[in-house]
Amino acid sequence: MIKGRKVSKGRGAGEALVTTQTISFLAGVDPDRGVVIDRAHELSGQCITGKILVFPRGKGSTGGTWIIMRLADNKTAPAAIINIETDLITAIGSILAGIFLIDKLDEDPTLLIKTGDYVIVDADESIVKILTQ
Amino acid sequence: MYLKKEDEKILRGEQGLGYQKAMEVLVAIGDIFGAENLIEISSSHLSSVAYESSGDTGIRFLERMIEDGAHFKVLTTLNPHSIEYDRWKELAFPEVYVRKQLRNIEAYKKLGAVGTFTCTPFLVGKCPRYGEHVSWAESSALSYINTVIGARTNRESALSALCAGLIGKTPQYGLHLDENRKGTVLVDVKTELRHGSDYSAMGYNVGKKVESKVPVFNNIHQDVRGSDINALCAALAVSGAVPMSHIIGITPEAPTLEKAFRNDNPEEKITFDRVDLEETYEDRCMKESGIDVDLAVLGCPHYWYDQLAETAKLLNGKKIHKDVDLWVNTSSSIMTVAKRTGYIDIIETSGAKVICSYYPAITRNFFGWKTMATDSTKQTFYGHGVLGVDVLFGTTEQVINAAISGKWGEKV
Numbered sequence: 001m002i003k004g005r006k007v008s009k010g011r012g013a014g015e016a017l018v019t020t021q022t023i024s025f026l027a028g029v030d031p032d033r034g035v036v037i038d039r040a041h042e043l044s045g046q047c048i049t050g051k052i053l054v055f056p057r058g059k060g061s062t063g064g065t066w067i068i069m070r071l072a073d074n075k076t077a078p079a080a081i082i083n084i085e086t087d088l089i090t091a092i093g094s095i096l097a098g099i100f101l102i103d104k105l106d107e108d109p110t111l112l113i114k115t116g117d118y119v120i121v122d123a124d125e126s127i128v129k130i131l132t133q
Numbered sequence: 134m135y136l137k138k139e140d141e142k143i144l145r146g147e148q149g150l151g152y153q154k155a156m157e158v159l160v161a162i163g164d165i166f167g168a169e170n171l172i173e174i175s176s177s178h179l180s181s182v183a184y185e186s187s188g189d190t191g192i193r194f195l196e197r198m199i200e201d202g203a204h205f206k207v208l209t210t211l212n213p214h215s216i217e218y219d220r221w222k223e224l225a226f227p228e229v230y231v232r233k234q235l236r237n238i239e240a241y242k243k244l245g246a247v248g249t250f251t252c253t254p255f256l257v258g259k260c261p262r263y264g265e266h267v268s269w270a271e272s273s274a275l276s277y278i279n280t281v282i283g284a285r286t287n288r289e290s291a292l293s294a295l296c297a298g299l300i301g302k303t304p305q306y307g308l309h310l311d312e313n314r315k316g317t318v319l320v321d322v323k324t325e326l327r328h329g330s331d332y333s334a335m336g337y338n339v340g341k342k343v344e345s346k347v348p349v350f351n352n353i354h355q356d357v358r359g360s361d362i363n364a365l366c367a368a369l370a371v372s373g374a375v376p377m378s379h380i381i382g383i384t385p386e387a388p389t390l391e392k393a394f395r396n397d398n399p400e401e402k403i404t405f406d407r408v409d410l411e412e413t414y415e416d417r418c419m420k421e422s423g424i425d426v427d428l429a430v431l432g433c434p435h436y437w438y439d440q441l442a443e444t445a446k447l448l449n450g451k452k453i454h455k456d457v458d459l460w461v462n463t464s465s466s467i468m469t470v471a472k473r474t475g476y477i478d479i480i481e482t483s484g485a486k487v488i489c490s491y492y493p494a495i496t497r498n499f500f501g502w503k504t505m506a507t508d509s510t511k512q513t514f515y516g517h518g519v520l521g522v523d524v525l526f527g528t529t530e531q532v533i534n535a536a537i538s539g540k541w542g543e544k545v
Contacts, residue, residue, distance in 0.1 A: 007161065026186060027519055062270055062290030063181035063495075066191055073190040086165065092292050095161050096154065096194070 002105045002112070002130070004082075006123045007091050010100035012080035013120040016130075017051040019043050020110045024060030025067040025089065034076030052119040053078035054109050058090035068093025080121035082109045082128060102128060134163035134304065135170045143300070151203030155296035162293055163304030172266050172305040176208040177298030178254050180270035181291035182241060183215040184234040185496045192233070195240035198299075205245035206301030210254040212271050213435075213462070213492035214238065218250060224486070226499060244299075250490035251464035253363065253435045255282070258466070263385055266309055268297035272370030273434045273511070277363055279377030283385035285309050288345075288376040308376060312395075314386060316349035316379045318342075319399040323352070323406040328528040329440065330508040332361040334413040335405050336368025337510035342403055345374040349393045351381050360437040367434050368510045417513045417526035420504065422542025425456075428502040428522065429536040430493055431529060432462030433509040438471060440529070441487075445476040447533045448483040454539035458500065459485035460493055485536065494520050506535040 021042055023029070028038035034049035048071075058064055068090065071077035080100040083090060094101040100123040105112070113119060113130055120129040136144065144160065146153040159171065181187060187194075216226045216234045242248060249257055252271050261267050261284035269275040270289040278284040287307040289297065297303040307313050320339055326332055339348055348369070362380065369375035379387035387393035431444060444461055453459050461480060463471070468489050471477050477487050494515030505516045506525040513524040525541050535541050 007165065031188065031190075061181070061186075062272075062288075062292075063183070063186035065290050065292045066181055066187040069194065070188050070190040073193070088162065088165075088288075088290050088293060091161060091165055092158055092290060092296075095158055096292065 002107060002128045004102040004105040004126050004128060006126045007086050007103055008094040008099060008101035009123050010098065011122045011124060012052070012100045013118070014050055014052045014079040016054055016113045016115055016117045016119045017043065017046065017048060018054040018110055018113050018115045020056065022057055022059040023055050025058060025064030025093070026061040028060065029067055029071070031067050031070035031076065032074055034071055034074070048078045049076045051078045052080050052082060052121060054082045054113050056084040056110060057087040059087070060089070062089055064089040065093040065096070068099065069097045072097035072099055080123070082113070082121060084108060084110060102126065134160060134168050136160070140171060140302070149201045149203065151198040151201030152299060155203070155299040158293065158296040159300060159302065159304055163306070166304065166306040168304035168306040170305055171302040172309060173301060174207055174266050174268045174297055174303050175261065176210070176259055176267045177205070177294045178210045178212070178269040178271055178274060179241070179246065179291055179294050179298070180212045182211045182237065183495045184230070184237045185215045187237065189233070192237050192240060195237070195244065199240060199243050203244060203299050205298045207298055208259055209246045209298040210249040210259055211238070211241055211246050212252055213250050213490050215496040216491055217488055218490035249464065251435050252492070253464060256437065256467065257464050266303070268294050268303040270294040273363065273367030276366035276370050276375060276377055279308060280366055280380065280384055281359070281362055288374060314377065315347065315395040315397065316387070316393040317346045317400045318348045319402045320348045320350050321352060321402065321404045322350055323404050324410050326353070326361070329358070329361050329364050330526070330528045331410060332365040333368045333508065333510045334410055334417070336365040337372045337417065338409050338413045339403070339405060340369040340371065340373030340375055343373055343375060345376070346400070347377055347379065348375060349379040349381065349387065349390065349399070351390060353380050353383070355382050357383070358439060360440050363434050363437070364509065371511045371514050413510070414526060417510055417524065419517070419523045420525060420541065424504060424525070424541050425539060426504050426506045426525065426535045426541050427457055428505040429457055429459040429532050430462070430505060430507040430509070430512050430516070431460070431532060433492070433494070433507065433512040436461060436463040436467070438467060441467070441471045441476045441480070443529060444533070445479040447530055448485060449479050451483050451537055453484040453536045457536045457539055458502070459533070459536040460488045461485055462488045462492065465489040498522065506532045506541055508532050
């Protein structure tokens with residue numbers, strides 16, 4: 001169990017999808033399919049729907065907030081987000097879309113959590129539990 | 134973050150769901166960035182009003198806000214979007230798409246926003262004063278008012294500015310506070326800058342190096358045009374995330390180097406010279422001379438009067454190539470006066486179009502363009518990334534010559 005900071009309230013669980021690269025949601029993620037479309041990204045072609053998406057922070061155009069809200073509307077959003085330290089685009093998108101978001105864990109989540117780990121995010125209690133497969 | 138009683142009531146939902154959501158967002162931003170309280174703002178400016186970005190989700194979100202009784206508390210203006218508002222029929226924008234964009238704009242207007250559709254709202258009736266706190270998105274405009282006027286805004290997102298506009302307040306952190314407005318990187322300009330595009334090139338080059346720090350430009354001519362600083366600010370915010378710069382002798386907070394750095398030493402010193410300038414022009418050109426051009430874009434950021442006058446002079450008596458679209462972007466307000474003055478007739482007689490509310494790099498490529506020439510590094514970035522075209526970067530004259538000949542780099 002690792003402690004962090006609650007950014008967007010709620011509790012979610014699922015399989016982790018982890019990247020050490022920042023994500024630009026606008027022009028980087030397809031809101032209809034929930035797939036990473038930025039060809040230069042290491043998650044290119046992967047689906048983020050229902051996953052616990054672990055990445056350092058968002059970047060790029062602030063219109064990315066709308067993309068996060070569209071993901072939630074289209075039911076293609078991740079189950080929760082874990083950031084090293086979140087940014088304005090990801091934080092606001094998650095709050096308005098109702099996606100649970102936690103950041104500032106005691107350890108770097110992009111190194112600690114492996115893709116495929118089963119992860120429970122309890123943003124309300126500001127904790128993350130990792131159940132390694 | 135400390136909240137006044139009236140703000141706590143909003144957070145509890147006593148003024149409806151719309152205001153409650155807006156306050157939740159402001160409180161979250163305040164907590165993330167360690168703000169102690171909310172401060173009153175006098176205006177907000179919204180980016181990402183394009184249907185292309187917000188989709189049907191945006192329409193539903195805004196219409197729900199209206200149903201909840203929300204309304205902007207301060208003067209709120211809007212960026213360009215996905216269609217040409219007045220000429221979409223003539224330019225053959227797909228009608229289904231147009232209807233969606235118009236419904237999106239209608240929702241913003243019902244919330245109380247003003248239909249400026251420009252990235253230069255400070256030129257069209259909403260210019261903040263020195264020291265005034267505002268909440269602006271649109272990276273080029275917010276950087277311009279921080280840099281040239283000394284107004285105070287953070288680098289807001291489309292939705293943080295929207296929430297701030299609804300509440301009339303913003304969390305007090307970042308550039309609202311004196312200590313964060315101090316310069317950190319000294320940029321010694323060691324080359325003559327002769328064209329507007331030179332400033333755009335310098336911004337792109339320096340932005341990559343300084344990321345989100347506050348650069349201090351030394352040795353920029355005191356008679357630099359406002360439109361050139363606008364080009365510089367736009368580019369700095371695209372390759373980096375620069376929310377404000379100091380230009381010695383021009384920025385109100387930077388009459389001298391000492392004042393710009395608030396008597397501290399620069400964290401870093403860099404230079405921008407002739408080689409940097411030439412390399413940036415090369416770097417932003419994806420193709421060689423002689424390639425066919427089918428789109429030429431001027432006016433990113435939206436052109437000022439002096440730039441429209443220059444464009445009219447270069448196009449006077451000329452005809453652009455039949456296979457090229459030359460789109461010159463400006464705000465409706467500037468266009469109205471420029472038309473009265475005669476610039477617009479000269480520009481459009483050549484076959485070029487003056488476009489007033491659409492931004493041809495935030496929308497899908499409706500017209501099958503393949504290769505774009507432009508005098509803006511910002512336009513090269515989004516043109517390649519969003520519009521999906523090959524990009525060519527040069528001076529305004531080079532771009533106009535390409536539009537006339539249909540080929541890049543050929544003199545007319």
